[in-house]
Amino acid sequence: MVTPLTGPDSGRHSYDELAPIEQHLGFADDFAAVLDDTTAHRSTIGCVIPAYNEEDSIAGVISSLLAQTRVPDVIHVVVNNSTDRTVRVASQFAGPHEITTDLGEQFTEVFVHDIGKNPDKKVGALNYGYALVEGYDYLLGVDGDTVADRRAVEYLETEAVSDSRIGGISAIYSIDPAPITGAIARFLTAGQRTQFAAFNLQNLLRGRNMAVLGGQFSIFSTTALRAVIKENHQRTPWVRDSEVEDSLLSLQIKSAGYLTKISPYARADVGGMTTLRAYDAQQVKWTYGAIELMWPGQRGDTKGQPLHPNLRLRWFENFGMLTNLFVRIAFLTLLAGSLSINAFVFSPWWLLPPLVAVLLNVRIAMTMKDRTAGDVFFAALVVPAELFMWIRLSHFMRSWFRFLSRKKVDNWAMQAKAEKGGGSTHWIPMVLLLVVLVGLAVAWNLLGPVAQSSVLWVGWPVVGLVTVAQTVLMIFKLLRRHQGYRV
Template sequence: MTDVNSPRAVAPHAPDSILPREPDREPEAGPGFADDFSAVLENTTGHRSTIGCVIPAYNEEESIADVIQSLLAQTRVPDVIHVVVNNTSDATVRIASEFAGAHELATEMGEQFTEVFVHDIGKNPDKKVGALNYGYSLVEGYDYLLGVDGDTTADPRAVEFLETEAVSDSRIGGISAIYSIDDRPIKGLIGKWLIAGQRTQFAAFNLQNLLRGRNMAVLGGQFSIFSTNALREVMRQNHQSTPWVKDSEVEDSLLSLQIKSAGYLTKISPFSRADVGGMTTLRGYDAQQVKWTYGAIELMWPGQRGDTKGQPFHPNLRLRWFENFGMLTNLFVRVAFITLLAASLSINAFVFSAWWLIPVLMAVLLNLRIAYTMENRTTRDVLFAALVFPAEIFMWIRLSHFLRSWTRFLSRKKVDNWAMQAKAEKGGGSTHWIPLILLLAVFIALAVIWSMLDPVVQSTILWIGWPIVGVVTILQTLLMFFKLIRRHQGYKV
């Protein structure tokens, strides 16, 4: 069934018997594990909050059933679940409607009641943002809005952990789960390699946020809970009629920034976990990453948008600057090394030194340590880190996204990155090959220019170039070493 009622839905009354979980079921903390969250679990109160779940869905026929079943299997079931289907051309509405209606569930926390509504809002020019704002209008009377993507499934206690911490501290504006990707259903060598890379990417990002006092730079829309009080404050301060704005490529990053600016905390839970949908094709992964990076650059760049304040040093954006600087350094070292190596070999001036193997070894050790922090690591995760080439090729792919995003941004060319991602996921487009073609063209041009230079000039270039690359590589290696020896405080991602 499809619900066509007014979006101003009234929150159902929750049974009084539903209380937070007893402390004896608290997860075991590892050595050195930060005890702030453990203290939250030990001091839970009898307060019963209300949670309205919103699932924006676009062509999710393959996953929507698993997503809804995952929510109905929670120890703390949301009080209401709204599936907001937009711009769909598949069977998402039909499949989701099989779950529509009231559900009385027997859980470990007692009998719980929820109701599932399915809303087909048809053609929606604002895409996911429009679906999220429609969903907000349905649950704005609840204490919390739980945002769940149409391809994200969560561990059974995910909602319970998010709610427990949110209720414990009124300063919290939003909490994100730890994200990973379930690689078991993935088929094909390229798909498995891409998923292994994305799992490592998620793990490194999650770990970085956990070690920064669990301050989450981006409350990802995949599985995050938001205080509706915080959302209302964001709308008031920014003169918005809705929490999410339609003119941002990264609606979740912008909202996280606004929540932080409104004086609330943005956190990541050390226990709540969810598996998101990964990209199994090069063109799909490319389009997704370019959209994310391009949107982040727009937020980072001071005064770029007339409707968004330029806040380049906002706490939620500092990490973005470090990420981009790190990618620029990685690009410089790799391109410069290959260029100088080829130039040295061309005049028989290259002398191998074992010192160059140290950065490679350090990178492998760091990747292995990240792999071993994964809660559900697989043999593939370890091999991805240990074999050098899988991770190195994946880094080149990420560098291509970095280049395309900045090139697109600096060109000021208006592009619908949402539409390009949707096209890529359907198998269309070939722009992901452009960076490789340009890189080959650059190397060919450099080779031609090199062959035209005088031997004295060639020697001078090598004499200056190698020390520069060496110094940058040493600094990069030291940074990796400090990350390698940093205590992880028992966190698992």
């Protein structure tokens, strides 16, 4: 096991006392009890930060780790395939650090590794870091653009050591909206914050069982990682068999008999996507990878596991997106058809679904611990949330089309290109939608009056039944107790 080195004081920090557990009413009693009387380190933690062109954010990431109440025993920054000043910026923190916190004197050392060209990209960087910290009790994985609250590591470690069944714990993720400028960037940030909040809340209410231990800020038991390696006949914990290496590892940890959890206390702000092309590329990569894990059978080296417990939520998400797509296109088509022959009759009942959706969005926004007025307005105004849903539907369609076409695409490379401002494939779904709508309009005009009436007579009840089912489900979610959780 590596022993952290002592050295020059890199800064001393003082922090408020731990807020009483009573302030967090509604959280599980067993977790609250774990936090009582936590005054000393009880394990060793090796932190790995895979970094790819993170010169603008890496300093803040390392600083936030050095400012933790529980500082990792060692921090390895693994720079791969970078062409910017990431190594130079990170190297300013290299060396031993002695830090004083409420938990006492702590020592850590920061190492910066430039592994140059790496065909396995982030997966390769993670495995390189794992080889350096496999002798520690826990591996803390941190993305190169993620800044955590000062007690995040302490909370993750406290729960991890309390139960040997836990294989990994994820923090609650969000995006800091403060530095975001520009109308489109702020709109996308508000949408992503809502998306994170809904996902975090779902996992918290499911017994805090986390379907995906996101690599942004999660702690892993190295014992569990070794079990994954052994059971799957792998040489390393992370394999590049999937577009979503975090999801695949989470499935393997669960299959090895360990728990995958989300912390109700630890929080971290991740780097959000501020352009349509970057957000599109990221979401398509994630959705494509999730479909690959869900799909029965096997694609390449990825084994489809449609019945895996961690994928149930994924199935519900995809079915929900498919239903949303059907209802919207069918409603617009039937509405246009009805108006074209003066057969549309307005009913106030059609206002109920969007009203319930707005109430549900507002309630989710109110659960955000650091909500802003922008979050509430985004949820309360119909147009922003609806526009964001159409953007998400475009990702959903492109992911499934790409998967079903069996076209081999490097989604990692496409995301990197999009983040640099290249590519225009994010407009393809919108173009296809317009083509479909024009095609439907032409087909409608070719139908006779009797056929048009028949289509409307069958179509409206079908759309109505699906919409009723959606509305009932939203009402159940709206009335569900949140148990005091804040996301």
